[in-house]
Amino acid sequence: MDDEVGKIGVYGMGGVGKTTLMTHIHNKFKNAGIFNCVICVTVSKESDLEELQGRLSKALGITDFSNYKDALCKSAKLFEAFNRRGKFLLILDDMWSTFPLTKVGVPEPNQENKCKIVWTTRSKKLCRGMGSERIIEVDGLAEDESWTLFKEKLGIDFVLSPEIEPIAKAVVEECDGLPLGIITVGAAMRGVDDTVIWRNALEDLKNSRPDLEGLEDDVFSCLRFSFDHLKTQIHRDCFLYCALYPEDDQISYDSLIEKWMADGFFDEIEDREKGFDKCYTIINDLKDACMLENCKNVHGSFVKMHDLLRDLAIAITRKSHQFVVKVRSNVGKFPRDESLMDDVIRVSLMHSNIEMLSCQSKCPKLSTLLLEGSRLGNIDHLFFEHIQNLRVLDLSHACFMCFPQSLSNLVNLHALLLRYCVNLREVPSLVQLRELRVLDLSGTSIKYLPDGMDGLTNLRCLGLSVTAKLEMVPVAAISSFSHLEELLMVGSKWKWSSNEDRKGRGAGVEDIVRLMHLKKLLVDFVDLSAFSTYVRSGHWRGLNCFLLTVGNPFNDLVEIKYNFYSRECLVNVSDSDCLNSVAFPESNLTELSITRLHNLSTIYMEEPTQGDKLANLKCIEIRKCPKLKYVLSIGWFQTLQNLEEIIVADCRAMDEMVVDMGDMGEANNKIPITLPRLKRITLSHLPNLKSICKRTLICSSLEQIVVLYCPMLKMLPFSINSLLSSLKQIEGSRRWWDSLEWDSANTKMYLQPFFLDCPDFSFQKEEDQERHETKRKGDSIS
Template sequence: MDLFSPIVEVVKLLCVPLVQQIVYLRDLEENMNVLRNKIDELSSRENDLTTELNRAKLQGWNPKDEVNNWLKNVNEAKNQVTGIQREFGENKRCLKGCLPNYCSRWKLSRRSLKLIAAVDELAKKSSFDAGITIAPLPETAQLIPTSSLVGNSAERTFKRIWDCLMDKEIVSIGIYGMGGVGKTTLMKNVNNCFRDAKHFNIVIKVNVTRHFNLKRLQRDIAEKVGLDLPENNDEECRFSLEDVGIPKPTVDNGCKVVAVSRSDGVCRMMKMQINIRVDLLSEDEAWTLFQEKVGKNVFVASHIEDVAKLVAKECGGLPLAIITVGLALSQETDIRMWENALYQLRRSIPGIEGMEDKVFEILKFSYDHLENEKIRSCFLYCSLFPEDCEINANVLVELWIWEGLIDEMENKQAEVNHGQVILNKLKRCCMLDSGDAQDVETVKMHDLMRDLAIKITRHSPRFMVKAGIGLKEPPPDWEWVEDVERISLMANEIKILSCQPTCPELLTLILSRNPLSQITPHSFFCHMHKLTVLDLSSTPIEMVPESLSNLANLHALILVSCWKLKKIPDVGKLKELRVLNLRNSSIEELPEGMERLRKLRILDLSSTEKLERFPVGILPNLSLLEELSMLGSSCLWSSNEAEMMGRRIQIEEITGLTRLTSVNIDFADTPSFSWYVRSLQQRVLRLNSFCIHVVNSDIVALYRQNLIHIRGSDFFSRLNIFFLLLEDTRCLEYVQCENCNGMECLIVAQDDNSNSLLLPRVHRLNIANMPDLEVLYRGPMVHGTFKTLSILEISGCPKLKNLFPRRLFRSLQSLEHIEIGDCKIMEELVEEDDGCTNDERGKGNTVDDDHVIKLPGLQSMRLWSLPALKNICNKTLECNSLIHIHIRECPHLSKLPLFINKPPSDSKGRLESRETMVGCFGVGGSRHQSTLRPILHRRGRI
């Protein structure tokens, strides 16, 4: 027994690995199936991740390194799987094909198991709980729109400030001067110079108002450097630059602080190392600026010039006063008007503080010379917003409309257009400034202009403006005077409003952006019979006083983001109500009396997720309704009468509303949406805005005013909704399509429709993540198509081989920016076409047989991740405005057939490339290379 024990043990040791080797042979097919399924799942995750990254890239975000590494490892794993699958398919055999090659199968099985483990590991790492992107590094300085400096004195002051900033020994600078002297313009010009200069990593500009909040100031600075500050409830928190990652300025660390104030005392108090005064303009500089604003043709008559010089002198060398008075008298040729202006300006007497009182009189002269009383009222209305506030232009115009400052017209769009005209007039005469926001139009009031408005409204019309000043308690009863017309308490810290105001003349009451949870008593609104606009947006109000029901003259009830509001009182008596906005509230049921709001034009119930039901019969009574928004509401629209219970609304409720121009609703399913589209027939062409979400499909179509945004999955392979809804595309200015499976072509021009213009006004076309898109344009050439297109952005289209036919590309005369990326099989941007058909020639389409395509407005070209791209075009592109070329991951791009008559300016032109681009200018030889040389060598990255 003892003799065999060692032998048995040896056999046992050999059996286990031998069995394992046999298992390898036996399970090869199963292992390959498992591997195929797992790599398919991993590829799906990779595709989803790539889609997210492409969308993030469009917003300027960058993938994290760990995500890039993961994608690289996935690609390697896919290549290995492809290789092993190819070997498995070859079915190798031995002994002249008599037996399977067991050695090869054994190796394949072992490799497949290792790959399965590797794929499993990659799948585990694909969650990226901390996110897949990081914010891009902030620009050194954000470009701020501003005017140029006026006069030699301003240039000298600018140079002195710049020299101090460049001096390593100076770490703090104070800039002071009276209001309207041009301090802000100076600093905006300084800021913009830092965009090209590389002396600092980042330039941060923050505004400090008279009623500033330390925490808010610290948060503003933190946002500029991309730092998230923890919430701190300590009201007495001390401001610290160190807390937001900015060290105290010293000679060693290179940080600098510039403080700008009206008072030199502030600069001294802050112990600024150097204080620089911004002086008034000299008499000659003032006269030059005044002439520019009035128009030199006015001074042909010498007798006007003599009086005009005296008027300019009365402005005291203050740029803001000179500009506003000059614009008020622009193109005025009546000597009597000039003499009257001089008389009015001379009446004001300088106060103890020097110019301040006189400045107000000068600015009031400009105010008095506004075209009419309604425009003056629109200007004063802007003072209801907090100091230094970026006022959303659309919101402002709508408030003007609802208060009646803009005459009622045939529809809201006409009123908005008129409001925009007024807004532009106020900006042109410098009563309002353009805001700094990039993504939305905003306006601002110069602090002196706001002070002027506040001063005017202390008497008539009387306002009570206490916006954004940190109030924790409401104004005392005695401040709610009987003749007050507008009250703004927005953006404060008021939690309870408890008083019984008697304000029979009150037209507008703005209480938004307060932690306001309660208004008492219930009779609060009883003595506000003329109230026209009530704004309680962004408050945690739980209940609106019952006296709301008696506001018979109310035009707009704005309760946006009142997230605790579940119910509002009866609205049946609000016969004049035009706007009811309950967006993002917790409303559970519609208020009583809705069906009696026969003048209602806008109803917004978007994101009302707790709305239980929408009673039948309300909407057909709202015959003047123009805009209906219910996107994100719990109520869905359906054509199935059997489902008309609870949170379902019958589509027929809105088909009879002939004035509707904007529809934003959720459909229960695709058949319901199709039914709605068919029911509209011709009327759909009158909609200038719609937003449609089909719940049981992937489509989301958005057509807002002049924009259409289509996002979906396979909906377009089942219903050609795009062309059904867009038979008339003349109003579109911005088209965006993304994530639409099944869409092979964006635009199809029909033979019988060639006389109609296709997208004649579109200025921006954005296509992203369209997996099946093969061509952008198909069919005969329609004259005028894309004639105003200025921005073309395409990414994530793996089946797109080129952009446009050459005959269409020639029409892109307005194109300024083109960006193409992540199109795997794109070989060239411009498709060669030898000519048009005879039919097309008969319809006026001709082909230019020369070898040059002119794109006179093209300024920027970005090409990235185009592995198959060999050429842009077989013809020469003449681009005389080109200043920026960016090329990345285009390994086969052999030539850039670009021709520029003159090189770009040294300050702007550049070519950025990660590939070797020397010698790529294949058409035109050395002449083209020489004109592009300033671009090629400026960045040193060729």
């Protein structure tokens, strides 16, 4: 490390591997102990100053950043956060324009702070413009490296015949040493053992120089080849659809699948679950072809497009005038060029500054209009009269307050997505929208459902979660949804009770039971009686996924004890002063979350008689239960073979996380417990915790251990041999780390490189944590 060099510019053509290189650098230095803080942020072509500041604030864990509206205030907040962390390494990937670091809020590296900033770009000129003290060019792979990578993508078990191998090497030469091209072409040719097909592929590559303005031939001939060789036209259409999302955006499976189905890609599939399965397969095919990348995200399954593949998709659709993509732009108004808009079928203005949808725009073929996250404030009362073939309308997170009556003209609409349009108080009649399959009003301010709901007989999914002002769900509406497969209503003001208690005012539990096609149910029951009524009905046995909550708070609840056997299940128990025990018998629980049960002292489960009773449990989260003394018994703990995460926080009475119930026998107490999938354990604000587990834990996948404010915890029970292959970080205070007791001096020596000292300033206030967690869960529900 050269302390005299603080700013490093890395440049090279697109697809050469700059991002991969930065990922390796980030991972290498994150736990090396050289820097106090290592951050990697993607800038991207469409990012402006505000967007970049937002990404930096997220990476730095600044929870109140959205409260600062002025750019100077944001800059000062970032500057302060960087300075608090001391010596940092900041990686800015995929830069397209220069900017002063101080304007963003990033301190300049110097001899005193010894910080370093690395940026990647396609332009050497930009490196100079940013004042790089060292400039590094990333070249393509050498011939032997290219051949090795290509064979890897063909598959380790695939052997090329003597006739095919020279043709394959010629194919690799056409990729010109570019890793992205080699990877996508290799994936396209995986499993092909026909010499004729290989010869034809070589000719296609030589002749596929794209006639696409602004694209480099060497890169895009490979990518165009891979696109053309996708399995079916549906695969190609689904790939192109992904370009409607912002560059470097993490795209959720659910979002893609919902829109693909609504836009008519799979009209022949009526069953929503079967449609999801088909779309899921398409996504995996695109990943296998290296046309989409997998993303790690705690909120579910996500993919992203490489920026070059997105550029290719946009160029292809632009040439045919089928797409208009102006995401994160200052577009101002809806596009109005009639000569171009006549053929447009999909428009994306996501996260743009558009404020008005005017009636002057005529798009007779438009099927998808995406305005999610835009600043849209007004919609002309005639706008929807000119786009009557629209099938997908997504206005989620927009600012407008009301819809024009012309919404009723969208007779072909299949999906109306209005998630978190917080200013929206009323939706016009939907009586003409008889083709509607998906209606999502989650997070809006509506008091009453729109007129015409009882005519939506084709509706498959209704989203009403976090509707804090919703007064009533009419019986007529629910009873008409004969094909409804998903009812999502967690966090709504309207809570479900029995029809008898309703006394004719609105729908009740019995109306849910009559929804015979329901597969996914997320609802709040008003009390234990309503919950019991539903459970006794047996309706839940037909569900594939459910989240059922009872009361808020639990006024008369003493114990919950029910069996569930679904493929996915989340039990969420929170906010009670009178609940003193919670019992969960054998089930297919995937997540157990217990929060703010102030008198809870016991989580009771009869000791398992067989090892698979909680086989599907992936996450245990226990927060703010001040009288709870332990989480689970050893008997149950050792059955959790799919457990991935443990979070225990703010439980003052807890002295052991996993307790020995006293009947295990001395010999058994020496047998280690294996948790093969555990990735993260977080223990926070447990002042009396003395033990995690009395037995040794073998956790071969454990990546992160976080221990905050647990002064009595003096030993870690993990097997050192199982940790070293997976561990990335141990977070805690220096005082706690130095107080730990070890079986041998070597153990601390081995683990020391993974330790990250977390002083007090790095933790959020408790109320900030709760607010962030509430928002996260609301977003994941929607």
